[in-house]
Amino acid sequence: MSYLASTDPEVANLLQQELERQQSGLELIPSENIVSEAVLEALGSIGTNKYSEGYPCKRYYGGNAIIDKIESLAITRAKQLFGCDHVNIQPYSGSPANQAVYFALLNPGEKVLGMSLPFGGHLTHGWKVNFSAKYYVSVQYPTGKDGYLDYDDIARIAKEEQPKMIICGATAYPRVIDFQKFREIADSIGAYLVADIAHIAGLVASGVHPSPIPFADVVTTTLHKTLRGPRGAMIMCKAELAEKIDKAVFPGLQGGPHNHVTAAAATTFLEAMQPSFKEYAAQIVKNAQSLALELLAHDFTLVTGGTDNHLLLIDLTNKGIPGKVGEAVLDEVGLTVNKNMVPFDPRSAFDPSGIRLGTPSMTTRGLKEEEMKIVGQVIARAIAHHDNDEVKKECRQHILDLCKRFPIYTTLSYNK
Ligand code: DSN
Secondary structure, X not given: OOHHHHHOHHHHHHHHHHHHHHHHXXXXXXXXXXOOHXXXXXXXXXXXXXXXXXXXXXXXXXXXXXXXXXXXXXXXXXXXXXXXXXXXXXXXXXXXXXXXXXXXXXXXXXXXEEEOHHHOOOHHHOOOOOHHHHOOEEXXXXXXXXXXXXHHHHHHHHHHHOXXXXXXXXXXXXXXXXXXXXXXXXXXXXXXXXXEOOOOHHXXXXXXXXXXXXXXXXXXXXXXXXXXXXOOEEXXXXXXXXXXXXXXXXXXXXXXXXXXXXXXXXHHHHHHOOHHHHHHHHHHHHHHHHHXXXXXHOOOEEHHHOOOOOEXXXXXXXXXXXXXXXXXXXXXXXXXXXXXXXXXXXXXXXXXXXXXXXXXXXXXXXXXXXXXXXXXXXXXXXXXXXXOHHHHHHHHHHHHHHHHHOOOOOOOOOOO
16 A cells, blocks of 8 residues: 555545556646656655755755755756756746746836736736736736737837836637847847746747747746656746846745755756657647648637647637636536736626636647547537536546547556
């Protein structure tokens, strides 16, 4: 019996239930993924036992000789993978990473320009309830009416508002982001440019999406989305900003780094350097485009009409149901998605018009374009017959069949 099952059967049983949920349904939330067993092992390692405030070879606690090597290895690999000057691998997750960038580059009350959350941005890009708008002055850019970034409009807002920092990057934007254009806008007003590539980091690392590294002063990312690593984050920056960024993370905002996460990050970067990861990243996009075509064939409205990356944003208005009903119906058939606002959404964040879905997890399982057609058909059928239990039962069976054909974690068990 596992140590966990004998010590705490209650938690073991809950983890087993969650494992079975993940095994028997398809995850379509575009910010989620399925880590390898190797990453899982590193994450569950004895790295968690150690305090290591400071940076490699400059620690405030003894006993860090090996942790120094682990953190240095993660940094070396990340620099190689993304081709950047400097990496801080210690942020606990994406929001703290972004917070550290504000802390490093701005004084409280200074102005930041970021993408509006209801148009696909992120809370930390200056949304009104977040620290980024409460401690800084925030101005926000929307998308154009067509759902695409409107660079002329962003340049206009930047010129009018003169922010000290511009943040680009998104959580619900299905198209390529032109980092060079953002650089030009930032340069036109002498602002810092920060790119938050959390969603697309795996695509950037593989060359499937253009990299912001040549253009942005600072690049932040989580590790656990398309990059397929542990829950955590990192900050990449130009050499001249390294000291400011490092000081902002520690001692500015955080205490000891999570060394088990750092170890798992190092393994993630090694995995992402393999040719198979490049194929994986390319397949994520092929799958998203195949799913988009199938959904368009079933008269779904996609924001911008399709996708260049890992995600799709569906406006369900013409289907006669709001996003939260769509989310619930798809959940019933074993497809996990999240309700989401669409550009110019007349509804609220709690009850928006759309759903957001993506292909990183399904692609990790091995599903390809053919299976995307099946998934698209199941989505169409379930949404069209959302109040018909018999149809939903059939849809659920199709998804179970796919999950059996593309299994995950076949040797893992928590309750034995
Ligand atoms: N929660 C993340 C997402 O789902 O996109 C953003 O931080």
